Amino acid sequence: MGKITYSVRFWAIKTYKGSRVTTHTVRWIVEGHEWKEPFRTLAHAESFRAQLMSAARQGEAFSVATGRPISWQREETVLTWFTFTLSYVEAKWRYASPNHRRGIAEALTDATEALLTKENGGPDTDTQRAALRWAYSERVRKAAQPPAELATALRWLETNTVSMTAFEEPGKGALLTRGLLDRISRTKDGKTAAANTANRKRMSLNNAMEYAVEIGALSSNPLKAVKWTKPRTLTTIDPRVVINIEQARRFLAAVQRQGTRGPRMKAFFGCMYFAALRPEEVVDLRQEHLVSLPENGWGEFRLTHAEPRAGSRWTDSGKVRERRALKHRADGETRAVPIHPELGAMLRKHIQEFGTGPDNRIFIGPRGGLMTDRAYLKVFHEARADAFTHAEARSPLMVVPYDLRHACVSTWLNAGVSAPQVAEWAGHSVNVLLRVYAKCIHGQQSEAMQRIWNATKP
Template sequence: MSRPKPTAHTSPVLGIDLSSDVEYRPNRAKPYRARVRWNDPHTGERRSRSEQHENTERAAEWIDAMQRAAAGGIDPSAATMKLSEYGDANMSFALRGVESKTTDPYLAGWRKRVVPTLGHIPVRMITNGAVDRAVHGWIADEHSMSTIKNSLAVLVRVMEQAVRDGVIERNPARVTGWQYAFRQAEDELDDPRSLALPDLRTLTRLTDALVARSASEYEGWGDVVKFAACTAARIGEVSGCRVKDINTLDWTWNVRRQTTTAPGGLVDKGTKGKRARRVPLIEEIRDLVQRRIALTDGSPDARLFTGPRGGRITTAVLRNATSWDEVVTKLGYEHLRRHDLRHTGLTWMADAGVPVHHLQKIAGHASLSTTQRYLHPDHQSVTDAGAMLSRHLRRSPSGPQLRSV
């Protein structure tokens, strides 16, 4: 991908004279329109920018900011640009000094993550909180650490250019702590039980709502969600599942690959732990599995789950196709991410009494301490454990006694 060229209007022109006015427009949520007008020094064209505000004070503050920007040599258009527009116009300045081998992943991060998440917001309205939420959204979408790092790096550079241009006073993209949040997501969370759906009925309500909200009411979206929750699998692993991985004799799934993003697009690679694992297919999803197998072309290598056009599924594709955020919020589970389907399945298995070492193998956890977070050692279970120990000791045959000294 070639480096973008700067547009003509990015050259600073000192001392542009602005005329301004505030117009009251009744019956509007923001009735005060603040406007600035000026003559373009390059073309002589009469240009203007305007913005709606709740009151005259906010309108006056906006006009003042535009006048300060113009006095500092900033085109007033740049001072009110959305992030996507400003970045595209100034990317060559923002990437000065970046090695050519780094340019492509930076621009990919800009195009695929920064612009869809933050591009609609004016540069001056980008806050540290907005960037922080964007980064955590990328983590929730299970992007790799390097992908998130590159996306954040290009955003930092674009916002740093905005600082140099005087559009903003400080760079809000310099967020910290996201690496810790990434490692938490990698190792599961401190309290994953709190993110689990309560029961199968709730899961069914969710799948039905997601299917109903999708553009074509594609039943496959519901199948993906139900399968992921009932197998405690990641969405990428569900996408990577082939017919040959399913054993309908003992009803198990050999999880050995996942679909993930790569510089050239989506690719299939080994599971996160680099080890295959077997997962039980419970009775509640066996009809679903047989139906999905029947929908394939009969090839052992056919994908069990695809999009409506046969494409591979990612957590981001699932979110966009089903309006996930809107649906879960309406159902009262606004915290729910796609990865929480995995937390749901592991929590259900733990509550069903699956021994922790078996649960560790099903989850594919490298550390037993990660699996133990899904256990629920409430007061009753602790009391029951004591009673079990007492019964065991009462049954034990008498052995040699220690002599007192």
């Protein structure tokens, strides 16, 4: 139960009128510590304050840890799903990347919708989801009080999700688990979710259930007791998205023609096509990463970091991007990548014309800031429409910037470069490389069939 006290004092309700929202905050002191609870309406604030004062008048003890009357905590030994998810997110936050944090939050938000004990009487779905996003991000990152418009929804969630023990009840536990898996297999609108999305969310939930077993909240992982057909996912690159060198040169020339921003991005996209750099690696590219950039012949990158976009809600710094180690590599590990002579010429021209930005960044926006997704995606789609024929534009050919990287890796493999070398340059394992790009290796079928014929002909 923890330490209790009878020393409780109450202050008047404090009303704050903002430009959009008016907040009424109940304030009270328990053993010298001030507690606050914001409400959107004065009636709700007065009702909550009256309940606290009634408990104090009746001589009830208050918890020093929670600031609430002890009688309000009779069910505190029952761990609800929502309370469990809060502890799980806190345990994972420090060790997860920003994008992984966001993925965990998305999975838990969908799962919570399937584990409510009341379907009616609570906040609307959008408010619930907004409250959950706040609970799984800002609450952990800032240790802040919830905004008034979400506080009521969070209080409702505290008491209206199933208990963790429900997963172990005969019959009921299996139904809850199936309902949870069904929810993560659909989008918010009820449509079937992409297979990769459903599988990723199941992995996050499986990890959460394993954590529940670790802390003693569950005796076993309920997901392992239910047979669930895993959606089939596309694990290989579709050869139709891969452009050839002639199409790549047409595209890069079209990028150059896109107003004042295009010339800044020709070498940006060139790094993806000629060096197989990921977008987040190009964004982080700096002068010191150019180990050599000769006038003629091949140069070399030495990559050290990447800056993936996750969103300000999920980074420790509160910025949209956060600098991290290279994908699939430990802190301090680097990756060498050759600079094609054609790319070398683009980079030299780019640096000569635009210089470098803060921290010696090679690619910066027109106003000197970070190269944003919105900026380079707009140029990408405009240049694609400009460069491709009508038939090419309507096809799956290079529909996203990442397809430039796929084209580069495919080109290296088809040129006869050994798989271990390509994997090293691209930042893959050999197994992943051959599995993902198996369908993009052309020109070897005829030779293989000839060898079979030679071995079997009469």
